[in-house]
Amino acid sequence: MTPDELAIRKEMIATCHKMNAAGLNVGTAGNLSVRLPGGYLVTPTGVAYERMTPEQIVAMDFDDRYYGDFYPTSEWRFHSAILKARPDANVVLHSHALHCTMLASCRMDIPALHYGIAAVDGDIIKCSGYAPFGTPELSVEALPALEHRKACLLGNHGVIVLGPTIPKTFQLLQEVEFLAHHYIGTLMLGKGVMLSHDQMQVVLERYKTYGKQPGEFQRAEAPPEYQIIPPERGGDRLP
Numbered sequence: 395m396t397p398d399e400l401a402i403r404k405e406m407i408a409t410c411h412k413m414n415a416a417g418l419n420v421g422t423a424g425n426l427s428v429r430l431p432g433g434y435l436v437t438p439t440g441v442a443y444e445r446m447t448p449e450q451i452v453a454m455d456f457d458d459r460y461y462g463d464f465y466p467t468s469e470w471r472f473h474s475a476i477l478k479a480r481p482d483a484n485v486v487l488h489s490h491a492l493h494c495t496m497l498a499s500c501r502m503d504i505p506a507l508h509y510g511i512a513a514v515d516g517d518i519i520k521c522s523g524y525a526p527f528g529t530p531e532l533s534v535e536a537l538p539a540l541e542h543r544k545a546c547l548l549g550n551h552g553v554i555v556l557g558p559t560i561p562k563t564f565q566l567l568q569e570v571e572f573l574a575h576h577y578i579g580t581l582m583l584g585k586g587v588m589l590s591h592d593q594m595q596v597v598l599e600r601y602k603t604y605g606k607q608p609g610e611f612q613r614a615e616a617p618p619e620y621q622i623i624p625p626e627r628g629g630d631r632l633p
């Protein structure tokens with residue numbers, strides 16, 4: 395095992411811990427895979443995250459062979475199928491995040507009620523049909539629900555998110571769970587106002603340059619000279 399691979403294995407375990415600590419998963423229901431040259435690493439089956447060690451992470455190839463002494467998660471089939479079908483994804487993260495799973499049990503898609511849905515590269519998060527966990531049929535359900543997007547709900551089951559790196563994929567899980575929670579809350583308040591296709595196109599365009607904002611700023615030569623107004627003249631009290 396190279397130092398790079400060991401670092402990835404450690405990051406995978408840390409992400410499982412973070413996912414549970416953030417309330418984005420229950421027990422060991424979640425699982426995570428990361429693409430490597432010629433195959434991928436995936437979390438093992440039946441190992442509590444607190445006891446998981448880097449050696450227990452399972453290396454697999456795309457001929458469905460595993461290496462080492464531990465079995466992969468029972469959901470290795472959809473990890474494999476997604477990594478094969480989606481060269482844009484290096485990381486696949488699955489969890490039973492509560493609000494995502496509530497919507498998944500109602501077989502409800504998440505519509506564009508909040509612009510943040512653009513994080514999945516689309517204006518909807520689709521819910522797949524149901525298939526039993528660990529079966530090839532579940533991959534058949536998940537793949538079309540993920541088409542052109544980086545997340546889907548799994549019917550009566552949970553959620554899958556994809557990304558280029560582990561941190562970005564974890565962040566997307568947080569965002570999708572926010573969107574699910576937000577959608578449920580909006581439904582409870584009444585009828586939300588849907589963003590139009592055109593409005594979402596503007597957001598999707600802006601997301602492509604998010605954090606770069608070309609042409610919106612000019613770099614100043616020196617920091618601004620702030621003028622501090624004393625409290626007696628209506629300014630904030632200084633500490």
Ligand SMILES: [Zn+2]
Nearest residue numbers: 423489551552
């Ligand atoms: Zn699951």
